[in-house]
Amino acid sequence: MRTLSLYQEGDSIIHKIDPITKIIFVLITILIPIIMGTLNSAFAFLIISLTLVIIAGVIKKVLPIVGFTSIILVTVIIIQGLYYFNNRTPFFAIGTVVFYKEGLLYALEIILRIYSIINSVSLLMFTTKPSDLVEALVKKGLSPRIGYVFSSVLQIIPQMMSTVDTIIDAQRSRGMEVEGSFSRRIRAFIPLIGPAVISSLIDTKERAMALEVRAFNSRYKKTFLNEGTTFKYADVMQVSLISILIISIVLRFVH
Amino acid sequence: MFFMKIITVEHLKYKYPLSDKLALDDISFEIEQGEFIGIIGQNGAGKSTLCQALVGLVPNFYKGSYGGTVLVNGINVSKTEVSEVASHVGLVFQNPFNQITGSKLTVYEEVAFGLENLGLPVEEMKRRIDNVLNLLGLYEFRDKNPFDLSGGQMQRLAIAGIIAMQPEVIVLDEPTSQLDPQGSEEVFRVVQRLSEQGMTIVMAEHKMEKIAAYSDRVMLLHDGKLIDFDIPKKVFSREDIEEYGVITPVYTRICKNLDIKDENGFYPITIDEAHERLEKIL
Numbered sequence: 216m217r218t219l220s221l222y223q224e225g226d227s228i229i230h231k232i233d234p235i236t237k238i239i240f241v242l243i244t245i246l247i248p249i250i251m252g253t254l255n256s257a258f259a260f261l262i263i264s265l266t267l268v269i270i271a272g273v274i275k276k277v278l279p280i281v282g283f284t285s286i287i288l289v290t291v292i293i294i295q296g297l298y299y300f301n302n303r304t305p306f307f308a309i310g311t312v313v314f315y316k317e318g319l320l321y322a323l324e325i326i327l328r329i330y331s332i333i334n335s336v337s338l339l340m341f342t343t344k345p346s347d348l349v350e351a352l353v354k355k356g357l358s359p360r361i362g363y364v365f366s367s368v369l370q371i372i373p374q375m376m377s378t379v380d381t382i383i384d385a386q387r388s389r390g391m392e393v394e395g396s397f398s399r400r401i402r403a404f405i406p407l408i409g410p411a412v413i414s415s416l417i418d419t420k421e422r423a424m425a426l427e428v429r430a431f432n433s434r435y436k437k438t439f440l441n442e443g444t445t446f447k448y449a450d451v452m453q454v455s456l457i458s459i460l461i462i463s464i465v466l467r468f469v470h
Numbered sequence: 471m472f473f474m475k476i477i478t479v480e481h482l483k484y485k486y487p488l489s490d491k492l493a494l495d496d497i498s499f500e501i502e503q504g505e506f507i508g509i510i511g512q513n514g515a516g517k518s519t520l521c522q523a524l525v526g527l528v529p530n531f532y533k534g535s536y537g538g539t540v541l542v543n544g545i546n547v548s549k550t551e552v553s554e555v556a557s558h559v560g561l562v563f564q565n566p567f568n569q570i571t572g573s574k575l576t577v578y579e580e581v582a583f584g585l586e587n588l589g590l591p592v593e594e595m596k597r598r599i600d601n602v603l604n605l606l607g608l609y610e611f612r613d614k615n616p617f618d619l620s621g622g623q624m625q626r627l628a629i630a631g632i633i634a635m636q637p638e639v640i641v642l643d644e645p646t647s648q649l650d651p652q653g654s655e656e657v658f659r660v661v662q663r664l665s666e667q668g669m670t671i672v673m674a675e676h677k678m679e680k681i682a683a684y685s686d687r688v689m690l691l692h693d694g695k696l697i698d699f700d701i702p703k704k705v706f707s708r709e710d711i712e713e714y715g716v717i718t719p720v721y722t723r724i725c726k727n728l729d730i731k732d733e734n735g736f737y738p739i740t741i742d743e744a745h746e747r748l749e750k751i752l
């Protein structure tokens with residue numbers, strides 16, 4: 216079964232933590248370095264989230280993302296190193312091009328922040344089943360309809376893509392050329408749109424009706440088959456994480 | 471034996487929005503609890519529209535102009551929300567794939583979808599899910615992804631999702647038209663099992679041999695009108711039946727050509743009846 220989920224099976228302690236705690240953690244890794252605005256805080260959060268990624272056993276999945284982002288981040292180093300408005304102290308020069316210390320430090324801070332965000336978001340996405348994530352949010356008050364859209368899209372889009380594959384195969388078996396030059400592909404694409412759009416419109420109507428007869432718009436208060444990932448220390452962790460956030464705000468204003 | 475009316479339809483008329491033709495034209499009938507009703511008629515006769523009217527999707531999903539009343543278990547369906555009607559009468563559609571919610575990762579959870587919406591306690595949900603999965607022969611697939619099932623299994627899952635809500639009536643709109651022969655057979659078998667358990671069943675279907683074999687009574691629709699509603703033998707023995715675009719069961723056609731009738735003047739409709747008649751003659 217193809218789904219768009221990033222979830223990686225696993226039984227690390229991180230997998231057992233409930234989705235809401237993880238979401239709070241993501242928010243904190245984004246917010247605290249911004250609030251504190253120091254290199255140390257950015258560095259600290261990178262270390263923390265990287266450690267957690269390693270504990271969760273998903274580092275192999277995260278590295279390619281880090282690698283890909285690094286290509287983009289090189290431009291940050293160049294631009295800030297050359298043009299950061301506080302640039303004063305030359306650090307090194309390549310020929311006549313001078314890189315400044317202030318800009319490079321600033322770029323470093325941005326990079327540390329982005330890497331720590333990547334790590335913590337990855338931590339959430341790779342160790343949480345999408346269905347658990349959505350269900351946790353619905354339990355916290357997200358509209359069940361919006362929740363349904365998120366959770367069904369992950370499965371239905373791959374299914375629709377396989378419908379398109381079926382149509383392509385059908386057209387190809389009738390002798391249509393679906394590969395080759397760009398203009399040929401475009402020409403091949405047009406007769407595909409009709410059947411795909413019509414069938415998905417009919418499907419959508421039928422799907423909507425099928426949901427209706429299963430009381431999708433019921434006025435009863437929804438219950439949940441899965442009690443959810445009940446994590447013993449969820450409350451303690453959430454309170455601690457939020458306290459840390461508050462402390463960082465206080466510290467920032469005291470300074 | 472005391473029969474209770476479970477469905478009462480009176481002077482039902484319906485026109486789809488933007489259409490100037492009545493899709494249902496002054497239809498009245500009654501169905502008793504535990505009956506198996508077949509709906510037949512050619513394409514466009516109004517079978518699907520009638521099925522949807524029994525659960526209130528007509529008119530509440532489409533809007534359009536509506537007249538008359540549909541009562542199911544005493545509930546006026548058109549004046550009740552579809553989600554409320556759902557715990558009295560369920561509807562199974564043609565395409566099994568479109569009935570899978572897509573928001574659940576296992577067969578077990580998929581069945582729970584409707585029950586969660588009804589706000590049932592977890593214990594009750596689990597009891598019902600185990601029950602219907604066993605009844606429909608799906609228990610062994612409970613941890614599978616619904617999209618990984620075969621067509622016949624998926625359609626049985628759709629039926630399971632409906633049955634779990636414990637409606638008094640289940641309506642099936644050509645439940646096997648998109649299935650291969652094996653899948654169709656699986657679905658017919660579970661429908662028959664539900665019928666044996668006393669469930670009231672209404673099924674629109676093009677496979678006349680199945681209608682002949684299972685139905686207590688058959689409803690013949692044409693152009694939105696109810697032409698006949700009687701025991702299958704009588705309906706299939708109508709001399710004008712082919713004018714309504716209905717191809718009668720193959721056994722009926724053979725006997726008709728051979729002019730073999732039973733003592734009441736009806737043609738046999740199943741293989742067993744045909745066999746019995748032929749033996750008497752030969």
Ligand SMILES: Nc1ncnc2c1ncn2[C@@H]1O[C@H](COP(=O)(O)OP(=O)(O)OP(=O)(O)O)[C@@H](O)[C@H]1O
Binds near residue numbers: 493512514520
């Ligand atoms: N959504 C719609 N909007 C307008 N007209 C519709 C709509 N759906 C069906 N109709 C019309 O209503 C009439 C009855 O259609 P219905 O789908 O109930 O027939 P059916 O007996 O189920 O046919 P089939 O055997 O093809 O499934 C037809 O004339 C059809 O064209």
Ligand SMILES: [Mg+2]
Binds near residue numbers: 518519643644
């Ligand atoms: Mg139909």
